Amino acid sequence: MMRSNAFLRPRIVTAIVAxxxxxxxxxxxxxxGWADNAESLRQPDSPSELDSTSELDSTSRAISASQAxxxxxxxxxxxxxxxxxxxxLTIDIQLARQQAAGTIAVKIDVCSTSTxxxxxxxxxxxxxxxxxxxxxxxxxxxDVPISLAQGTSATTVxxxxxKWSVGYLYNVSVYEQDRALENCFAKLGGNEINFAVDDPDxxxxxxxxxxxxDYAKLPDLRSLFSKPSPQRISRVPGELPAPEQDPHLWxxxxxxxxxxxxxxxxxxxxxxxxxxVSLLIVNLAALESAKQNGNFEAIHDWVLNGGSIALYDAxxxxxxxxxxxxxxxxxxxxxxxxxxxxxxxAGFPYNVPAGDLxxxxxxxxxxxxxxxxxxxLGAGLAFGLQRSADKTFPSAMQWTIVEKTLGYRVxxxxxxxxxxxxxDRRFGRWLIPGVAQPPVYTFMGLLAVFVILVGPVAYRSxxxxxxxxxxxxxxxxxxxxxxxxxxxxxxVSDGFGTLARVRQLTWVDGASSKAGExxxxxxxxGLRPIDGLEFSGDAEVMRYTSGxxxxxxxxxxLPPAIIGNMRIEDQTQRFSSAFLPSRQQRQFVAHxxxxxxxxxxxxxxxxxxxxxxxxxxxxxxFELRQLVIRDADGExxxxxxxxxxxxxxxxxxxxxxxxxxxxxxHYNLYRPLEEDTYQISRRSFRGLTQDLIVRALDPRxxxxxxxxRVSTGSFENWLDRHLQLDLDLxxxxxxxxxxxxxxxxxxxxxxxVESVRYVYGTLK
Numbered sequence: 025m026m027r028s029n030a031f032l033r034p035r036i037v038t039a040i041v042a043x044x045x046x047x048x049x050x051x052x053x054x055x056x057g058w059a060d061n062a063e064s065l066r067q068p069d070s071p072s073e074l075d076s077t078s079e080l081d082s083t084s085r086a087i088s089a090s091q092a093x094x095x096x097x098x099x100x101x102x103x104x105x106x107x108x109x110x111x112x113l114t115i116d117i118q119l120a121r122q123q124a125a126g127t128i129a130v131k132i133d134v135c136s137t138s139t140x141x142x143x144x145x146x147x148x149x150x151x152x153x154x155x156x157x158x159x160x161x162x163x164x165x166x167d168v169p170i171s172l173a174q175g176t177s178a179t180t181v182x183x184x185x186x187k188w189s190v191g192y193l194y195n196v197s198v199y200e201q202d203r204a205l206e207n208c209f210a211k212l213g214g215n216e217i218n219f220a221v222d223d224p225d226x227x228x229x230x231x232x233x234x235x236x237x238d239y240a241k242l243p244d245l246r247s248l249f250s251k252p253s254p255q256r257i258s259r260v261p262g263e264l265p266a267p268e269q270d271p272h273l274w275x276x277x278x279x280x281x282x283x284x285x286x287x288x289x290x291x292x293x294x295x296x297x298x299x300x301v302s303l304l305i306v307n308l309a310a311l312e313s314a315k316q317n318g319n320f321e322a323i324h325d326w327v328l329n330g331g332s333i334a335l336y337d338a339x340x341x342x343x344x345x346x347x348x349x350x351x352x353x354x355x356x357x358x359x360x361x362x363x364x365x366x367x368x369x370a371g372f373p374y375n376v377p378a379g380d381l382x383x384x385x386x387x388x389x390x391x392x393x394x395x396x397x398x399x400x401l402g403a404g405l406a407f408g409l410q411r412s413a414d415k416t417f418p419s420a421m422q423w424t425i426v427e428k429t430l431g432y433r434v435x436x437x438x439x440x441x442x443x444x445x446x447x448d449r450r451f452g453r454w455l456i457p458g459v460a461q462p463p464v465y466t467f468m469g470l471l472a473v474f475v476i477l478v479g480p481v482a483y484r485s486x487x488x489x490x491x492x493x494x495x496x497x498x499x500x501x502x503x504x505x506x507x508x509x510x511x512x513x514x515x516v517s518d519g520f521g522t523l524a525r526v527r528q529l530t531w532v533d534g535a536s537s538k539a540g541e542x543x544x545x546x547x548x549x550g551l552r553p554i555d556g557l558e559f560s561g562d563a564e565v566m567r568y569t570s571g572x573x574x575x576x577x578x579x580x581x582l583p584p585a586i587i588g589n590m591r592i593e594d595q596t597q598r599f600s601s602a603f604l605p606s607r608q609q610r611q612f613v614a615h616x617x618x619x620x621x622x623x624x625x626x627x628x629x630x631x632x633x634x635x636x637x638x639x640x641x642x643x644x645x646f647e648l649r650q651l652v653i654r655d656a657d658g659e660x661x662x663x664x665x666x667x668x669x670x671x672x673x674x675x676x677x678x679x680x681x682x683x684x685x686x687x688x689x690h691y692n693l694y695r696p697l698e699e700d701t702y703q704i705s706r707r708s709f710r711g712l713t714q715d716l717i718v719r720a721l722d723p724r725x726x727x728x729x730x731x732x733r734v735s736t737g738s739f740e741n742w743l744d745r746h747l748q749l750d751l752d753l754x755x756x757x758x759x760x761x762x763x764x765x766x767x768x769x770x771x772x773x774x775x776x777v778e779s780v781r782y783v784y785g786t787l788k
Contacts, residue, residue, distance in 0.1 A: 091180050092290045093129040094229070094297055096121045096281040098214055103198060104207035111205060112137050113172075115198060117148070121281065122192055123218040125444050126436060127184040127296045127564050134170060135178040144172040147199040150185060152586070156193020156215045159579035162445065163586040164188065169593060183592050184296045186565055188444035191217040219576075224435030224720050226427045227282040229301045233309035236287040239271035239278070243307075243417040248283070250420045288313050295325035295617055296564050302434040303407075303426065307337040311347060325617035328402030328533060328540030330439040330738040332430055336418050337411040341397050344408030349535040350399040351786060353656070353755055360393055360429050396422050398429060400754075402531045402540045402785070403738035405433065432734045435720055440566065441542075441737020442613040443716045446576060447569030450735065453696035455609055456525045456777050459518055459548045466513060474506040518607065520550035524774035526764045527694070529739040532621060532785030534756075537643070539618040539785065542739040543768045544568070546611045552601040557770035561595040563616035567603070575712035604771070612770065623788040624758055626653055626661065626675070639672045648760040648783060652678075652686050654753040655787070662686060666760070684751035690759060691747035694780040743782060759784040 103115040116133040132148060148168045154160035166185045173179075193215055198208035228248065232238070244266050267274040278285040291297075291314070298304065304323060306314070314320040327333050338344035345352055395418075397408040407426050409418040432438040482498045525546045532539045547557070559565045567587075573579060588602030604610050622644035629637045638661050642648060648666040653675065655661065660683035661675035678686065713719065717735050734741045746753055753759065762781040769776070 091131065091182050091293065093118065093120050093131050093182060093292055094286060094290065094301075095279055095284050098192065098212065101196065101210045101212050103196075103210060104205070105210055106207045109137065111208075113140075115146075115148070115208070117196060117210075117212055119192060119194070119212050121214065122187075122300055123190055124300055124436065125188050125190060126299050126440075126566070128187045128192060129182060129184055129292065129294075129297055130168070132168065132170060132181045132183070133178070134172060134180075136172075136176075139177045140172050140174055143174050144200065146170045146172065149197050149199060150194045150212070151196075152189065152584075153193040153195050153211065153213075154584035156213055156217065157187075157189040157191035158217050158219070159189060159445070159576060159582070160584040161573070161579050161582050161587075162189040163584055164588070164590060165586050166590045166592055169591070182292070182294070184294060184564070185592060186590060186597075188567060188587075190219065190445065224432070224438060225282070226302050226430070226434045227300065228303045228305055229283075229298070230278070230285040230305045231291065231310045231314065232285065232287050233307070233313045234287050235289040237275075237278075237285045237290075239274045239285070240268050242267035242271075242274060242285065245274070245417065247417060247420040248423055288317055288319060291319045291322070293319065293322050294562065295322045295329060295331075296562075298323065298326040298331055299436050299564065302332065302430060304331065304333045306333065306335055308335065308343075308347060311335060324536065324538065325540070327404035327406065328531065328538060328617060329542075329615050330403040330433065330540070332405045332407065332433055333401070334407040334409060334426060336409040337416070338408045339411055341408060341410075344397055344406075345399065348399075348401065348406050349533075350401060350406055351756060360396055360398055360425055392421060392425060396425055402533050403439075403542075403742065404540075405430065432721070433738065437717065438720055438734060439738050440564075440613065440615065441717075441735065441740055442566050442568050444566040444568070446573070446579075446714065446716055447567075447571040448715045448717055449571060451568055451570040451611055454525060454527060454544055454546055454611065455697060456523050456546055456548050457697060459523060459609065459777075466510075470506055470510050470513070474502055478502050515550075515607075518548070518550055522547060522549045522553060522604075522771045522774040523777050524548075524769060524771065524779065525777050526769060526779040526781075528764050528768055528779075528781040529743065530618070530621070530781065530783045530785075531739060531742070532623065532783060534623045534625075534786040534788040537620055537623045537788075539621045540739075541616050541618055541768075542737065543614045543616070544611070545614075545768070545770060546609055547604055547771060547774065548609045549604050549606055549771070552604055552606045553771050553773075554601060555598075556601045557599040557603055557612075558772075559597040559599070559612075559614055559770055560616050560767065561593060561597060563597065563614040565597060565599075565612055565614045568611040568613050571714060575714045576716075577712050599770075614768070624648075624651075624653075625788040626655055627672075628655055628657075628659075628661075630657075636677055638675045638677070640666055640675055641671045642666045642668060642673065643788075644668055644783070646762050646765070648762055650686065650690060651675075651758060651760040652683060652690070652753065653758040653787070654683075654755060656756045658755060660753075680752075683753075687747045687751050687753070687759070690761065690782075691743065693761075694778065742784070756787045757785065758787060 098119045098121050101117045103117070104111055113134055113136045116135075118131040118133075120129040122128045130150070134146070146169070148170065150166045150168065152163035152165075154163065157163070164186060168181070168183050168185075170179065170181055191213075193211065193213040196210055196212045198205045230242070230245065232242070234241075246264050246266065249264060265273065274285075277283075288310075304326075311320070314323060323331075323333065333348070335344055335347060338347065342352075344350070395410040395412075399406045399408075407429075409422055409426075412418075427434065437443055478495075478499050482502070483492070483495060486492045486494050486498070527544045529542045530539050531541070543563075589600040591598040622642075624643070625641045627639050627641070636659070638653075638655070640651065640653070640661075640663055646668045648668075649664070651663040651666050653661045653663075660678040660680070662678050662683075663673055663675045666673045721733065721735060736744065747759070760783050762783050764776060764779045764781045766772075
C-alpha cells in the first residue's frame with residue numbers, strides 16, 4: 025500500500041501542475057478572465073473597500089466615459105453579489121448622492137462576460153428604502169428597462185428617477201421576463217438623511233475646459249469661500265492655500281459636495297443633472313469646449329428652465345453677450361443687487377462696523393456694477409464678470425453680488441415652485457372647479473322634495489284614507505330613495521371620464537429657437553385610467569398635494585407606504601393608475617425643454633413718424649392669439665391672431681394704457697381659483713414643519729430672504745410680475761395665448777377644462 029502511494033504521488037503533483045498551467049492560460053485568453061471576474065463580483069464589505077474596488081474593468085470604464093453623472097456619488101454597487109457568476113453578465117450601478125427631492129441620477133453599466141448570444145430585456149427595480157428616505161409615506165417603486173442587443177458586449181444607461189422624499193437609499197433588484205434574477209439584490213445609496221435640505225443655500229459647480237479636473241490648475245477659488253455664507257471654509261482668503269499650492273486639499277473639498285468642480289467628461293448630457301446646482305461657473309475656454317463636445321446643450325436647457333450661469337473672464341460686456349447669445353440691452357428688471365454684508369469680507373475695511381458700511385457700498389456700487397453684468401436667459405439668469413488685469417478670478421464682493429441677485433433662485437424647490445414632499449395650500453389654486461365637490465344646491469333641492477313628500481303630501485294622503493300607520497313604511501322608503509338619488513347624482517354629475525386642467529407656460533429664447541416649459545396639470549378621473557399617466561422622458565415630474573396629510577414630523581411616524589409604480593424609459597415616463605385614483609383630483613408639475621420650437625420676429629416701418637407699421641413672422645408650428653409685442657425701441661404692438669408658420673401678419677400700434685389693458689386681460693382670463701374654494705385643513709401645526717416653501721422664504725431664518733417673496737416658481741413669477749403687477753414687458757419681448765399642446769396631456773383621452781398655454785420670451 026505504501027509503495028502504491030509513493031508511486032502515485034509524482035503523478036498527482038504532475039496533474040496539479042498541468043491543471044494550474046491550463047487554468048492560467050484560460051485566464052489570459054478569456055476576454056473577462058474567470059478568476060478576475062469572480063473577484064470583481066465580490067460585494068465590497070465597507071465604503072473604504074468600495075473605493076479600492078471602484079476601478080472597474082477597462083471595458084466598463086471605456087463605455088461610460090461619454091456618459092456621466094455629477095459628483096458626489098454613492099459607492100458603486102455590482103450585481104450579482106456572489107463570487108460565482110452564472111448570469112453571463114455584470115451590472116454596475118452608480119447613484120448620485122442627492123438628499124433633496126426632485127430627480128436623482130442613476131448610471132447603469134451592463135457588461136457581458138463575452139458577448140450576448142441573443143437579445144435580452146432586463147428590468148432594474150428601484151424601491152425606496154424607508155430607512156434612508158423621509159417621509160416613509162412617499163415611497164416609489166421605479167422600473168428601468170434595459171435592452172441588450174445580440175452580438176454586443178456592453179451597454180450604459182443613465183436615467184433620472186423621480187424622488188419625492190429626502191434621502192437616497194434604495195433597494196435594487198434585477199428582473200428578466202418578470203423573474204427575479206438570483207443574487208441580484210442589493211442596497212444602493214446611503215442611510216443618512218439631511219432634514220435641512222429645505223433650507224436654500226448657494227451651491228456652485230465650476231466647469232473646467234479639460235476632460236478631467238486638474239486641481240493644481242484651478243483658478244484661485246478662495247474668493248468663493250471668503251464671502252459670507254453658511255458653507256464658507258474661511259472668511260479670509262489667506263487662511264486657505266490656493267489650489268496650486270495644495271491640490272490634494274482642493275480635490276477633497278470639491279469632490280464631496282455641495283460645491284464641486286467637474287471636467288468636460290464628467291458633465292451630464294441631461295439638463296436635470298444640474299438641478300441641484302445654484303450657479304454654474306465657466307470661463308470662455310470651458311464654454312467653448314462645452315459647445316464643441318455638445319455638453320452646452322444640456323446646460324442651456326437647464327438655464328432656460330430656471331438655472332443660472334456665470335462667465336467669469338469676459339473681456340467686455342459685448343463678449344459676454346455674444347458668447348451666451350443674450351439680449352444686448354439689459355431689461356429693467358435685471359438689476360444687480362449690491363448687498364451690505366453682515367460680516368467683513370474681502371474688499372471691506374475690517375475695522376468698520378457692518379452698519380456703517382452703507383456709505384462705502386454706495387461709493388463703490390457703480391464700480392462693481394461695471395465689472396458685473398446680468399441678463400435673463402429663459403427662466404434663468406446669465407452673469408458676466410469682467411476679467412481683471414491682476415486677478416484671474418473675480419473678487420469675493422462680486423460673488424456676493426451674484427448670490428444676492430440670484431435670490432430665491434439658489435433653491436431648486438423655489439425655482440420650481442413646488443414641494444413634492446408635503447405640498448401646500450396653493451394646491452387649491454389650480455383645481456378643476458365644480459368637480460369632486462358636493463353639489464350643495466342640488467342636495468338641498470332633493471332634501472326639500474323629500475320633506476314635502478314625507479310631510480304634507482304623504483301624511484295628508486294617508487290621513488284621508490285612514491291609514492296613517494303607513495307613514496312608518498313610507499318615510500323610510502322615501503328616505504332610502506332620496507339617499508340613493510343623492511348618491512347617484514353625486515357620481516353621475518362628475519361623469520366617468522377624465523377631466524384635465526392644464527396650465528402650460530412656454531418661455532422661448534428667440535436667439536436659439538429653444539424653450540423651457542412648465543406644465544401644471546390637474547386631473548380628475550371618474551374611473552381611474554387603466555394605462556395610468558404618461559409624461560415626456562426628459563421631463564422633471566413632481567406631484568403637488570394639498571398639504572392635508574400632516575406635518576413632516578407626523579408623517580415620519582407613519583408606517584412606510586408606496587405611492588405607486590413608475591416605468592422610466594428613454595422617451596417616456598409611465599406612472600401607474602395608483603397616481604390617479606377614481607373620483608379624486610390629482611395635480612402634477614412638470615418642467616421640460618423644447619428644441620427647435622421656432623421663434624417670433626417683427627419687422628417695423630417707422631419711416632413715417634405719424635404712421636408706424638409692423639408685420640410679424642411666426643415660425644412656431646402653432647397659432648398665437650392676443651399677441652402683445654414690445655419691440656427693441658419700446659413700442660407696443662398687437663395682433664389678434666397669428667397663424668402658425670406665417671409671415672407678414674400686420675400688427676397695430678398700442679399706446680401704454682392700451683398695452684397695459686391687454687396684458688392685464690391675459691392674466692385675468694385664466695386667473696387662479698380663490699384659495700377658499702378648496703377647504704384646506706386649518707389644523708394647527710405649531711412648531712411642526714408643514715409648508716417647506718413658506719419655511720424656505722422665512723426671513724426670520726435668514727435675513728437675506730426678506731425680499732424673495734416668490735412661492736410659485738420662476739415661470740409663474742414672470743407672468744405675475746409683468747401681467748399683473750408691472751403691466752409691461754421688457755424690451756424685445758412678447759407674450760401670447762395658445763392652445764395646450766397634446767403631448768403634455770398625461771391622459772390622452774382627457775377632456776380639457778379652463779386650460780391655457782402662455783407663450784412668452786424674447787424676439788428673434
